[in-house]
Amino acid sequence: xxxxxxxxxxxxxxxxxxxxxxxxxxxxxxxxxxxxxxxxxxxxxxxxxxxxxxxxxxxxxxxxxxxxxxxxxxxxxxxxxxxxxxxxxxxxxxxxxxxxxxxxxxxxxxxxxxxxxxxxxxxxxxxxxxxxxxxxxxxxxxxxxxxxxxxxxxxxxxxxxxxxxxxxxxxxxxxxxxxxxxxxxxxxxxxxxxxxxxxxxxxxxxxxxxxxxxxxxxxxxxxxxxxxxxxxxxxxxxxxxxxxxxxxxxxxxxxxxxxxxxxxxxxxxxxxxxxxxxxxxxxxxxxxxxxxxxxxxxxxxxxxxxxxxxxxxxxxxxxxxxxxxxxxxxxxxxxxxxxxxxxxxxxxxxxxxxxxxxxxxxxxxxxxxxxxxxxxxxxxxxxxxxxxxxxxxxxxxxxxxxxxxxxxxxxxxxxxxxxxxxxxxxxxxxxxxxxxxxxxxxxxxxxxxxxxxxxxxxxxxxxxxxxxxxxxxxxxxxxxxxxxxxxxxxxxxxxxxxxxxxxxxxxxxxxxxxxxxxxxxxxxxxxxxxxxxxxxxxxxxxxxxxxxxxxxxxxxxxxxxxxxxxxxxxxxxxxxxxxxxxxxxxxxxxxxxxxxxxxxxxxxxxxxxxxxxxxxxxxxxxxxxx
Ligand code: FAD
Numbered sequence: 001x002x003x004x005x006x007x008x009x010x011x012x013x014x015x016x017x018x019x020x021x022x023x024x025x026x027x028x029x030x031x032x033x034x035x036x037x038x039x040x041x042x043x044x045x046x047x048x049x050x051x052x053x054x055x056x057x058x059x060x061x062x063x064x065x066x067x068x069x070x071x072x073x074x075x076x077x078x079x080x081x082x083x084x085x086x087x088x089x090x091x092x093x094x095x096x097x098x099x100x101x102x103x104x105x106x107x108x109x110x111x112x113x114x115x116x117x118x119x120x121x122x123x124x125x126x127x128x129x130x131x132x133x134x135x136x137x138x139x140x141x142x143x144x145x146x147x148x149x150x151x152x153x154x155x156x157x158x159x160x161x162x163x164x165x166x167x168x169x170x171x172x173x174x175x176x177x178x179x180x181x182x183x184x185x186x187x188x189x190x191x192x193x194x195x196x197x198x199x200x201x202x203x204x205x206x207x208x209x210x211x212x213x214x215x216x217x218x219x220x221x222x223x224x225x226x227x228x229x230x231x232x233x234x235x236x237x238x239x240x241x242x243x244x245x246x247x248x249x250x251x252x253x254x255x256x257x258x259x260x261x262x263x264x265x266x267x268x269x270x271x272x273x274x275x276x277x278x279x280x281x282x283x284x285x286x287x288x289x290x291x292x293x294x295x296x297x298x299x300x301x302x303x304x305x306x307x308x309x310x311x312x313x314x315x316x317x318x319x320x321x322x323x324x325x326x327x328x329x330x331x332x333x334x335x336x337x338x339x340x341x342x343x344x345x346x347x348x349x350x351x352x353x354x355x356x357x358x359x360x361x362x363x364x365x366x367x368x369x370x371x372x373x374x375x376x377x378x379x380x381x382x383x384x385x386x387x388x389x390x391x392x393x394x395x396x397x398x399x400x401x402x403x404x405x406x407x408x409x410x411x412x413x414x415x416x417x418x419x420x421x422x423x424x425x426x427x428x429x430x431x432x433x434x435x436x437x438x439x440x441x442x443x444x445x446x447x448x449x450x451x452x453x454x455x456x457x458x459x460x461x462x463x464x465x466x467x468x469x470x471x472x473x474x475x476x477x478x479x480x481x482x483x484x485x486x487x488x489x490x491x492x493x494x495x496x497x498x499x500x501x502x503x504x505x506x507x508x509x510x511x512x513x514x515x516x517x518x519x520x521x522x523x524x525x526x527x528x529x530x531x532x533x534x535x536x537x538x539x540x541x542x543x544x545x546x547x548x549x550x551x552x553x554x555x556x557x558x559x560x561x562x563x564x565x566x567x568x569x570x571x572x573x574x575x576x577x578x579x580x581x582x583x584x585x586x587x588x589x590x591x592x593x594x595x596x597x598x599x600x601x602x603x604x605x606x607x608x609x610x611x612x613x614x615x616x617x618x619x620x621x622x623x624x625x626x
Contacts, residue, residue, distance in 0.1 A: 010037055011057035018059075018143055018168065023092075023119045023179065026164060030171050044109050044174035045079060051172060059142065066139040067172065071105050073464045075426060082106040082429040087218040088113070088202060090183040090229070094159065095397025095414035096222030097166035097175075101138070102422035102465055103218075104173040106429070111214055112175060113204065115182035119160040119167075124298040126290060126408035128453040131415055133460040135162070138169050162411070181209055183228060186219065189387040200384075200391045218392045218425055225375065227399035231489065233378040233589040242287060242372065243303050243325070244406050247339040248296040248357040248365035260350045263291040283311055284342050290406060291346055296357045299343045300406045302371070313338050321370040330368065339366050374402045378589060380417070380445040381424060383434045385490035392428050394421045394441075401448055413448055416456075420444050422465040434488050435481035442479040442487075447471050483559055486588075486620045522611065522618055526550070529557050529621075535570045541610045548576025548599065554614075555583055558621055562587055574600035590616045 013036055017029040034041050037054045041047055048071075052064050071079065085108035089096050092114035103110045127135075140147040143165045170177060182205040190197045199215035221229040251257060279285050285307035290300045305324075308314045312334040318324045340354050356364035381394040396417045403410035424441045444467050455472065462469050467476065527538045533553035538544040545551060547570050556565045562583050568576055578596025585591055593609050 007056060010055045011060065013037065014055040014057070014060055020168075021164070023164070023167065024117055026167055026171070027177065027179065041171075041174070041176065044104065044176070045083070045107060047174035048172060063139045063142045063172075066137060066142070067169070070137055071173075073105075075423070075465050076105045076107070079105065079107040081426050082108040085109070085218055085425060085429050086214075086216040087111070087220065087425070088214065088216040089220045089222055091115075091221070091223035091397075091399075092163065092167065092177060092179070093222060093224055093397060094162050094166060094411055095418055096220070097163065097170050098415050099220055099222060099396050099418040099421055100170045100175045100177075101166065101173055102418060103425060104170070104175050106422060106426055106465075108218070108425065108429075110170075110175045111211060111216070112170065112177045113181040113183055113202075113211060114177065114179045115205075117179040119163040124292045124294050124296075125159060125162060125411065126292070126300075126406070128408050128412040128456075130453075130456060130460045130463065131408075131412050134415060134463070135165065138165070140165050143168055178209070178211055181205070181211055183223065186230065186391075186393075189389045191387055197387055197389075199389050200386075217390065218394070218428070220421065221393070221395045221399045222397045223399055225398040225402050227377070227395060229393060229395065229399070231382055231384075231393065232395060234375050235378050235589065237374045237376065242404075243305060243308065244369040244371060245299075245301050245303055245335070245339050245342075246365075246367050246369070247299045247343060248359070249299075249340075249343065249351070250353075250355045250357050251293065251296050252353075254352065256350070256352050257293070257297070260293070260347050262293055263289060263346060278342070278345050279307070282341050282345060283307060284338060284345070286342060288406065289342065289346050291343070296365070297343070297351060297354075299339065299346070301339070301342055301346075302406055303338075303342075308338070311338050321372045325368050325370050335368065336364055336366055371404055374404070376401045376449065379442060379484075379487055381421070381438055381441045382487040382489060383438060385488070390434070392425065392437075394424065396421050400445075408453070412453065413451060416451060416470065417445075417448060419463075419465045419470065420448075420467055423467060426465065433481070435484055438484040438487045439479045439481045440476045442484055443476045444471070444474070446478065447474070483561075485558075485623065488623070490623060522614055525618055525622060526554065526614060529554050529617075533565065535568075541614065542605050542607050545605055545610055545614075546599065546602075547571075547573050548578075548580055548596070551580035551584075552576055554617055555580055555587075559587060584617075588617075588620060590620070 013029070013033045017026065017033050020026040020029045030041075033039070037051075039047065039050050039054065043050070048067070075081065082103065085103070085106070087103050087108050087110045089100050089103075089110065089112045092112050096112060096114075100110050100112050135147070144161050147161075147165075167177065184203040184205055187201040187203050189199050200217065200219070201212065201215055202219075204212055219229070221227050221232075223229075227234075275286055285304040287302045287304065292298045305314070305317070309317055312331050314324060315329050315331060318329070323329060336356065340356075343354055344351070356366065359365040377395050377400050380400060381392065384391045384393060397414040398410065400417050401413055403413060420441065423444075424437055427437050427440070451471065457463070457470050457472055468474050523538070523541055526541070530536045530538050530550050530553040533549065533556070535547065535549045536553045538550050549568060549570055552563050552565060552568055556563045563579065570576075574596040576596070577599040581592035581596060590613070593613050599605060
């Protein structure tokens with residue numbers, strides 16, 4: 001009888017945890033569950049099986065079956081693949097948590113820190129079929145009965161629900177989650193050699209928090225689009241101007257409303273007639289529109305700037321999008337009617353009343369987002385070494401590749417990168433060579449921006465962390481180890497702090513660094529790098545570079561695939577230089593200081609300009625010199 005009572009108490013405590021509807025509530029219910037059942041969450045490897053043994057209700061068992069199935073993937077080696085790995089993840093967004101689950105299944109010790117303690121985003125989510133499949137396999141429906149119950153299969157509730165599901169699964173598989181803990185910076189291992197020295201740690205806020213002492217050898221940045229991790233160069237895509245508008249209208253759940261069909265995403269290219277009619281009738285010019293029926297009637301549309309100007313939604317036309325969409329420059333009333341009119345037309349005027357839902361600021365729930373300038377990290381991972389301790393650093397989610405989320409790419413590509421990262425960590429734990437690990441990761445990362453719901457492998461049941469199960473045209477060695485030497489950073493901090501941030505910061509860095517590289521050392525290094533190239537003889541930091549061949553050689557030495565050196569014509573000074581400038585900017589993020597034409601026009605290249613420019617190559621490649 002005692003046994004029965006204990007069982008039913010355990011089931012109830014577990015049920016409270018499963019049903020918790022906030023982040024804080026979940027963590028509290030989890031704490032109570034662990035205390036009452038005397039489970040030790042710090043025992044990350046044994047936790048899941050202890051919990052399983054303690055909670056045996058049919059409902060819990062159904063979840064265990066799902067999770068056992070996932071955990072049986074051969075890549076995890078029965079949870080023994082990464083037993084010595086200690087991992088810190090920054091951010092408990094969907095992608096940070098999804099990564100945490102994979103790391104835990106590999107047997108790693110995983111700590112997630114999150115600066116907030118609420119999950120507040122309420123947007124309806126558009127998800128790719130594989131993402132839904134993945135979440136179902138993690139037991140999403142057990143946590144949230146209504147998961148993907150809508151008419152269009154690839155819809156879930158909202159980011160908040162998704163985060164809650166992933167938070168609960170993370171805790172179950174032994175991940176440690178700390179809220180109200182903010183990552184500030186990475187701390188290097190202390191100098192002492194041997195076992196006494198401390199390993200890699202994080203500076204966090206609040207300062208005295210126990211996690212300040214946590215030592216780790218894998219660090220994952222999942223802190224969203226404003227990533228804080230140093231060492232990752234961000235590249236910017238300036239796309240065609242597209243402005244996304246989201247709008248939520250009250251759903252009174254009437255029969256009339258129930259009848260209206262959802263729109264799973266109509267893009268201009270697929271239904272030009274629809275958009276032309278919309279424009280003719282209303283002056284509204286859209287590129288696509290999505291409508292989901294949920295707690296609210298939720299619309300996402302991407303609008304052309306000109307029509308927003310014409311309809312008085314945007315007041316002045318500014319080049320900088322920040323100014324363009326600033327609240328001072330937006331006529332809120334006009335925006336409300338614009339989105340309402342579009343929603344009305346899109347649903348063929350069948351929704352009886354389009355009253356705006358009220359958001360958590362007490363305002364009608366409409367918002368505009370700018371997709372004209374999107375960011376991606378140039379690289380997905382790097383390795384740092386200090387005091388003979390290595391640290392693998394990786395980015396996932398929006399930190400890695402900012403999504404055009406109206407198409408559902410946020411979570412989809414985010415989860416793919418989570419799996420790819422787990423795969424890399426697994427290789428790292430198996431003792432693969434650092435450059436091999438990094439080059440494989442970069443090869444796989446190159447596929448990510450091209451991956452769509454259509455071109456990904458269709459057999460979702462076969463998906464594992466092994467990229468070969470997911471990407472059809474995988475070539476995991478298209479980036480070669482010698483091309484990622486700059487991502488293996490050892491030695492002093494100066495070589496670590498590859499700059500991040502906008503142009504102001506960048507130019508400050510150039511000047512500061514310039515004084516650090518003595519021209520003679522720079523010259524020696526350049527000579528070594530360009531030795532043996534046809535038509536190249538570096539004797540100084542000025543005239544030797546005039547033809548552009550030396551610059552091309554410098555690049556070719558690092559990345560032979562980028563420049564066809566043999567095809568260059570020594571006499572075509574403007575072209576050679578321009579080519580080198582463009583390639584270096586694109587491939588390494590090194591910004592040109594002058595143009596090829598300007599170079600051709602001068603007798604002797606300016607020494608300061610050349611030292612500044614060449615120093616950047618030196619900074620980037622000196623540790624990887626051939
Ligand atoms: P985030 O969700 O941004 O999470 C990052 C977390 O890190 C945050 O919780 C933050 O508090 C925390 N953090 C930041 N800095 C620190 C620090 N220094 N220390 C500790 N913690 C830190 N995607 C889709 O796939 N489909 C959709 O339909 C969709 N709709 C969207 C609608 C809107 C309005 C918006 C804004 C986004 C939408 N997205 C959608 C995008 C989706 O939300 C993101 O792609 C996804 O949330 C990215 O997850 P993430 O884990 O990378 O980052």
